[in-house]
Amino acid sequence: MTLSAYLALALILFCIGLYGALTKRNTVIVLICIELMLNAVNINFVAFAKYGAHPGVHGHVFALFAIAIAAAEAAVGLAALIAFYRNRKTVQVDEANSLKH
Amino acid sequence: MMNLAWVVPLFPLCSFALLLLFGRKWKKASAYVGIVATLLSLLAALGVLAGRLGGTTYEANWTWMQIGDVTLTAGFSVTALNAWMLVVVAFVSWLVHIYSQGYMAGDERFSTFYAYLGLFTFAMLGLVLSPNLLQAYIFWELVGLGSFLLIGFYFYKEEAKAAAKKAFIMTRIGDVGFFIGMLLLFWQTKSFDYDDIFRAVGDGTLSPGMTTLTAILIFIGAIGKSGQFPLHTWLPDAMEGPTPVSALIHAATMVAAGVYLVAALFPLYEASEAAMMTVAVIGGVTAIFAATIGLVQTDIKRVLAYSTISQLGYMMLALGSGSYVAAIFHLTTHAFFKALLFLAAGSVIHAVHTQNIEEMGGLWRRLPWTAPLFLVGALSISGVPLFAGFFSKDEILAAAWLNGSVELFWLAVAAALLTSFYMFRLFFLVFTGEARHDGDAHEAPMSMVGPMVVLGVLSVASGYIQTPWFGSFLGEWLTDGAYHHEAAPGWIAVVATIVSLVGILLAWLMYGKRTVPRDWLSARAPHGYELLRRHYYVDDFYRWTVVALVSFISRLLAYVDRYLVEGIVRLVTGTVSAAASAGSRGQNGQAQTYGAVTVAGLAILVVIFALTGGYWL
């Protein structure tokens, strides 16, 4: 029962993150929403590790790796955003549309 | 000698090849090449005839093409019929070769003319020698080619171009009938050989229905080639060709090929009542039909052309009436007197440089050789007793009567009346009365007169090979002695004589003595006159029906091709192109749209998954 609750929470969080990532115009918020999605996954991992079929340490480890990679991704994302901002003077993701069709 | 019969057509072929290659260099000497080649052919043909006199039928075959187990052969055979025909063809051809030397003198393409004549003679001789239907078909079309080339000899004239095209296409229509009939027959008998076909007819392998069908289909070929109704319209137009050509091809030889074909396949026709009836009716109708048109034509060659059609109709009538001998007999005499008439007409044209008889007249004195010779020809064709035409026509009338088809008999009698009328109309208009043309008219050179004299003699003499009085040499020859002359009622000859004399008399009254006004017919029945003058509107009928229909379908298909077929292709390419544009526009440069598309894709997959209880299919 408890597992389902965690899973539901993670799913809701994931969806919120997804919604934000797809609708927010500010790139920083978009990146943060992606973080939110990744963190939703971490909840899943930790919950499975604790209440899942075979409780153990694997899930925790996976979550740690996921956090690390999320951080790397965020860092690169922000770096890309800064470079973009320098040239275009905007952080609006919808203005990044010179490449199309 | 018979085993060497294959050399007969070879000489003209050599002449053709040589003249094609070197004719431009040889110029006038080309004529001698042609004349010598045909003379050699003639001698060889006489040799073959002589050989056949003493021997029996000879046949030799070689493999032409193998199709699986079936072997199609090519070869030659010497039968009574074709030995006879060989001589007739080679002889007329030789005479025309000689005549042309004078007639065509000065033409820029003199050697080409002789080359084409050589080609035609080769094809015609080949046709005669063919031992099987396929080979006959091949040469059948080749004579058509020779005819086509010679009709279109004055290629720069639009009329000649049109006439050549028309001649080829009209005969092609008939040829397709021949082609279909021939192939149908092949699968019935597994052979193209005449003998095999006759055997199949004899032993009943060939069903009666199929016999009739194939016989009629092949007869369509004969209709086309021999200018029978309703495929006759090309023949008058073919007069655009040089006159010697008209004499050779469109009077004496090629047009008679249809008659020859039916004669060669006679056992097939005899086996079918319906086919015989068809042949007879077409022949009879054509005889009278063409004769009526001939009454009102003003072009000397066209009158002769319609007369040819009419006479060929006679021969068909003879065949259809079962008298094979009468047909060949008439074919032979007709070859001579009609060639004579044409050559004489050529001589007239040569002298006055027009073909319109309204512009001639009073030429009797000016053309001391031509005029009497023309008269001989006219008397012969009119069936005046003692001339060749009388005997052969009499045979045909007798055959029609004996065959029991009274209607056809009277039709033929009527045609005979008309024949003598229009022939003498021609004679009187051209040679009597006052001259209606300017300039001098001179008699033709000896090279032209000579052949005419020979033909003039034959126009009389050739009748005596088959007479009720001296015996029927030709009949016995053609049937290998099995011929027995059925005595026709004597009154037929009398009737024939009377009608021919009446025709001449009428013509004299109208055009010689002028007691009957010339516009007698056109004044009384203007529509009828117009109908005849316009050849019964057959050409117009074709133009407004067949040609229009084909043209319409063709136009329709052109639209189908351009709009429907191409339209579908355009539709497909257009759809792809539109999809490309849409896809390209959909790529709007928004990173979030891309993500949304993905999520939508995921959502669709999940929804489908949920709805179908998990899985597809």
Add this chain to the structure above:
Amino acid sequence: MNDVWQANWSMMTPEWIVLAAAIVLLLIDLVMPKERSRRPLAWGAAAGAVLALIATAAMIPADPVSILHDTFRLDGFAKAFKLILLAGGALALLLVAEWEPKEGSHYRGEFAYMMLFALLGAMMTASSGDLLTLFVSIELLTVSSYVLAGLRKTATASNEAALKYVINGGIATAIMLFGMSYVFGLTGTTNLGDIARELQETNEPYMLALAFLLLLIGVSFKLATVPFHMWAPDVYEGAPVPATAFFSVVSKTAGFVLLLRLFVTIFAAAPAEGRDPSSLLLSMQPVITVLAGLTMIIGNVVALRQRSLKRLLAYSSIAHAGYLLAGFAAMSWAMIDSLWIYLLAYVFMNIGAFAIVAHIVNETGSDDLAGLAGLYRHRPLLAAALGLFLLSLAGIPGTAGFIAKFYLFIGLVVTEPGHYVLATVMAVTTVVSYVYYFNLLVQLFFRPASLAPLRRLPAGLSTAVVLCALGTLAIGWVPDLAYDVLAQFGHFGDFLP
């Protein structure tokens, strides 16, 4: 802990070489004077990749091993695909060596070792035996790729490409990871072999199927297949040409490696409630088939409208991903073989094409396809080479592309029942692709030359072009060269743990 020290680390020699090369180059780049050209660094990186390639080749005869608790597997599959990855990487690095953007090539050193890191990620993916290593190594590749895409800091196109790449990549990573978390949750283990065994007894088919779909969508980002293909044209266009070449070849190969490792190992024997209860993968075959079909259609059709060479090749690469996915969807015995051959051919023909595009971009500053006009007039050999690559991409016989595509066809129709519809779609879309490939040929051979003659190809590019042309021709005319190599892996009989 003992395992770590007793493990047979020599099995990772190629990885070590690449890693060492990357780190050494990084350090050199750090200490090197700013004004010195970084070109030798790229050559060094290429040499490193070649060395790793040789090392991998040398290990081919070795038996399959797995070290570090099955997290690193060196089976035939890993070796085979590492060969492709390293070949592709080395060739892409040759392009890096001659990369000349108009703002100057100060970042060439960075370019080279970032590419090596990405390559390392791809290689590790091929050898992963564990969900965790799989995830980490593919992310190493992905994150490095973000950097590669945005390497031209002052060029807006490059920035935009990087940004779009990050956003879409982040979403993809999250989706994939979400799927992984379910797989983990159902089995409680991260080892692929254990997962496969555990899944056979699972009683949660719906959750498993959901995980399958999530993973599929996540992976489709790496493959650039429908529905996650739309980022590719933008990123390919904005990124520097060598990076684009790298993405289209190495990243795509890595994506397929991931696809095979993950799906075939885990889902092939998982229970399902569909048409084939014994295998979730086979049950989901129609889904993959439809996605493959759509990818081929969209990639080829939209490519018709492109005027930018890079963009055109991007759509073409989507189309090729579709062909490959079709080969996967067929799930015949020839699946891995045919993907390997195709990817190998694709390395040669695509990098070859990109090498020439790179030259044109370097020379003219634009990648409009009009830049090819009249190339044949001035540089007939170059034009001939590009023509060869294009014909190969179009799948015309006599080139590697045909042999590869034919093998895919075999795979599609050899199964029972055969995937005739998919094969037909593939055939028809191939014909559609003729239009845009031949359009380039028209530019090359028919159009009058409008621009000044191009300079000669620099050493790096000409090496790449020559190698690629040789590869394309060799596989096209003497396919046994490639099939003999393939034969050594024995149809990947040791693939499943």
Add this chain to the structure above:
Amino acid sequence: MSFLSLLVFSPLLGIILLAFVRRTDTKTIQWLGTAATVPPLLLALFAFIRSGSGFRLEQLDESYDWVRLANLPFFTDAAYVIRYELGIDGLSLLFIVLTAVLGTLAAVASLLIKVEKKGYFMWLLALEIGMLGVFAAANFIWFFLFLEVTLVAMFLLVGKWGGFERERAAYGYLLYNGLGSALLLVVIAVLVARTGTANFALLHETLHNPVAEGQLIAPLTAEARYWLLGGLLLAFAVKLPAVPLHRWLVRVHVEAPPPVVMLHAGVLLKIATYGMIRFGIGLFPDEFRAFAGAIAVLGVINILYGALLALRQRELKHVLAYSSVSHMGVVLVGLGALNEAGIQGAVFQSVAHGLIAALSFLLVGVLANRIGTTDIHRLGGLAKAMPIFSGYLLTAALALLGLPGLAGFVGELTAFLGLFETKPALAAAGALGLIFAAVYSLRAILDITFGHTRERYESTLGLRGAKESAASVSEPRVIDLQAKEAVPAFVLVALIVAVGVYPQLLAEPLATVLETMMNGLGG
């Protein structure tokens, strides 16, 4: 002995040598390009003559290992081994000789090509390699490989050296034929995948020997066989082309340079005949029966449709294009008959049409070169200015309309002979095409050569004359066929006549092939 490889690939030498010739040295290029087509011609003629004297063509078979696609334990050793195999029989030999002859003649006729001659000849030779290879290949993969060589070569030849709309024509060619090839590739893939072999003989064995059914790697149901044959036939119907898939042909005929059309109409279309016979009847004889009726009907439609459309065209090239459609209908008629005569007729018609179309386009090329137009309405009375040319043109027209004694007749005769056995009524309908053939070819050719010299055409001539010398304006001069051009025309006419007069020339090599085929058909 690698006789066939030598035969197929010998033009390659020419390509290589051409690469070293300067672009501007057109004389050497023409010379070299033509010379490069001679070795295959000599070899082909040698093989043809030897085969006539009892030489067994099987001795020429070549086979080398090429690629082993798979080596799974549950397959036999030979499975999925694709070999480099060449081998010919009488059927292929005929087409090879045709290709080699037309290749050389087209190279000679390429005198008229003025721009970028070097590239032109290289691709022309590549085209020849492709065509020779298609007929010499003994397995499907190599057949397809060579087929696609022709596709690329034709695209470039049409697209670069063609008329005003050349690129459109080239794309049309590419897409139609590409689709045909793609379909063919799917069929080939199915066959190879399911039998493990691409070799024609082995495939034949595997598909037909009921005992060997077990050797099939994956079962090939009866239904699947129908689909495969349908695919094959559709693929070749595009290449033939059969109505309504013919639009590309019209454009290619009009736009491509005439020497290329000589090869295209002369040989490339015949690949379809070859394919239908070799693969359609050869591999799926029983299934072919089911399609025979439809093929015959399609053939008759082709004949009439092409002929009726040819009637209306203003442009000589269009007339010839639609006449090609019509003539290829005869091929379908022959195949639809599905008996010895029919198949033989299809082959004959292909060879005959190859020669005739080559002759026609050779002359069209000269006409376009001399007068600058091939519009029938703008031409007339040409026989006056160009008598020799007109003579050849007339011969071509006569051959087109199937005059006996020329090659076209033999093809039509045998094909129709075949159909008259099985479907007489349909055959009779198709025979009407003979009439239309006469109408359209005579209309076109006579309008050009006979009649009055047209005014517009005179003005063209006048212009030319004015340029040459002011005095000759009143006497317009057009150069008649010159010796260099007359040689190929003469050779073609000679061949057309030879085939027409003595068709056994072609029938002999075919005999054994047909026998095998009829055994396959169980007839």
